[in-house]
Amino acid sequence: MIQENVLTWFLACRTTDVPENGGVCVKYQDDQIALFNFTRRGEWYATQNMCPHRMQMAISRGMIGTQGDEPKVACPFHKKTFSLATGKCLSGDDCGDLKTYAVKIENDLVYIGIEDNE
Ligand code: FES
Structure with a gap:
């Protein structure tokens, strides 16, 4: 049976806090998360901030x-x-991948989904 991961949504910031086609770093407990407002694609992404x-x-x-x-x-x-979609390293070498997070926007607020087992 496939069990869907349960997400805890935490309020990261307002949409206007993130530059268009740019990123910011937000903290969640002891983790740093890179949050991107990819305006050209009309999409948001979040990954770990630490480059592996x-x-x-x-x-x-x-x-x-x-x-x-x-x-x-x-x-x-x-x-x-x-x-940004999968976190996979695209550079062709084995430097490791980024962890990715779900993002949702509600009423101009940005929420990042954290899996409950974290
Ligand atoms: S530290 Fe990110 S590419 Fe080297």
């Missing part, structure tokens, strides 16, 4: 773009790129 390449808290400051149909973010340090 050299463990830098940097992903929220990365440049976002599209590769094929895949939304992506490039870490500002060494430009490793990751899918």
Whole structure:
């Protein structure tokens, strides 16, 4: 039987707190989450803020773009790129993947979904 993960939605910020086609870092307990307002696609994404390449808290400051149909973010340090949809490293090397989070918008407020077992 497939069990759906139960999400706890926490209020991260207002939509206007996140620059268009840019990202911010939000804290959830001891975690840093990179939140992106991908205006060009009309989509929001959230990933862990720590780049798995050299463990830098940097992903929220990365440049976002599209590769094929895949939304992506490039870490500002060494430009490793990751899918914003799946978190997978797209740089062709084995630097590890990003954890991704669900995002929902309600009444101009941004909520990030945290799995209950975290
Ligand atoms: S620390 Fe992110 S690419 Fe190296």
